[in-house]
Amino acid sequence: MHASLPREQPPVQAGPVVSVIIPAMNERRTIGRAVREARRIHPFVEVIVVDNGSSDGTARTAQAAGARVLTYPEPLGHDVGRRVGAEAASGRILLFLDGDMAVPSYELIPFIRAVMAGTDVALNEYSGPVKAKEVHPVVEAKHVLNTMLERPDLQGTSMTAVPHAISRRALEILGFEVLEKPPLAHAKAVVSGLAVRAVHAVEVNRLNRLRRKSGEEDPLAAVVINDHLEAIQWLTRELGPRAGHTDLHRDRHLSEVSL
Template identity: 35%
Template sequence: MDSLDNALPEVSVIIPAGDESSSIIQTIQMARKLTPSLEVIVVCPGLKSYTTQKARKLGAQVIHSHSVITYDEGRSLGAMNATGESLLFLDERVNASAALLIKLISETKKGWDVVLTAYTPPSSRSKPSAQRMAARFLNRISGKIELDAASLCFVPYALRKRAIERLGHQLLRTPPLALAFAGKAGLSITSIPPKTPLKWNKEADPTMRKQTQVVLQEHAEAIRFLLQEKGQRGGFPDGDRFRILLQAPGLLHLRSVFYQEPSEREGNGWGAKRKAKRSPHKKAGSRAHKKLRKK
């Protein structure tokens, strides 16, 4: 604990990292600049690893998993041991500015339960990744369109201690499901756009990173949870469609599902085929053609 007295710290900074993290020193030093009432928690597998030695020298609390973990599992372990009123989640892969981190913390102090980093594409022509597309779809189903593609899958983000108490630290192992639960539980969620694009460290431990397929499966699990709660359409209206008519016989029942029109315009009611109006010239031409064929 890094506060000047025996009081609980205002902020807990949680940093999962591999045993040989090349950026752990820089990440801890960045965290130190945020607030004097602070505790830094580093989660890594090895007892005598390079990361453990450097983190302890910088006064951080080190939690060992004793086995290979993902970054999300590391955040879950860190949250379980955190004592601050606000929890800031980082990891060795991302270099974020101090201004963004301070803003994330300040929003939790204003009362926001979940504060995400907003998604900002590197360029106007760049396409979102599959993970970002899944996050955007999940936010739409959750009714959080304003979040766009922001997600708990991407650090940095901050949570109030109240959010951890409502969700449980273990739910952070599956970030999309945690975000879906947060919305369902009525927790307040917002996102903060970074002023400069985030920089990613390519030397991060690849064994702690989840594969894209796993991330998409977790989004599918969260979407299934929301559909079970809100119905098959996720709470969205069905417009003027009458899907029960899909079971009706007839060739045009699909058309009738999408367009409800008065029976007098449809002739004999639903599914009736509307007769096309022909001009007198076309009728005369067709009759003359028939006479020529008879001759």
């Protein structure tokens, strides 16, 4: 049996220490276990499930497992549930999960511990299947963004992936709206000087059930890649066309030809 975090006595009538946010759409088969595992990570925790246009009883299952459920009859759009859940959260640590996988509580506790120890953005230290014969373009996009941010140490880790946790301080600096575009939130967190670290590896590819058959196109890949392009656009707008990088030793003026 894995040890939980040490008990912490908050002030009388204080809210939860940790808010777990789980967007879900038609995840009845996994949402109950996901909620139960999340509820074990801290003595003072709230679990918020954002029911994103489900039609299979996801909301009922999540509520029965002990979650507070925010129900929306129509799909909100990719990652909008993160913002909605964060707006409703009252914890000083926010942990983001997905409803299609039940991550064991002992795999989630390291993210909470990291934020308690001073990390503002605690990332999943899993860079994806980088040794595959054909690397997924989303994996490549994460590596490119971290290179441009001068954080090659982060490799392919990102706020795009779950689990990840952020401090209330990070939320106040970044704002709610940017959570809808995780790569942009990631870029802004690094540029803002927040403590961004990859803290623990959870192989989500192994936990996540397959949504498509082999060979079929990933319907979300284009959305995620476009989000990375938006993050890069913001970066070049803020730091210049080379995103703050030098032009090395090139003397471009010597190659100019006077007409």
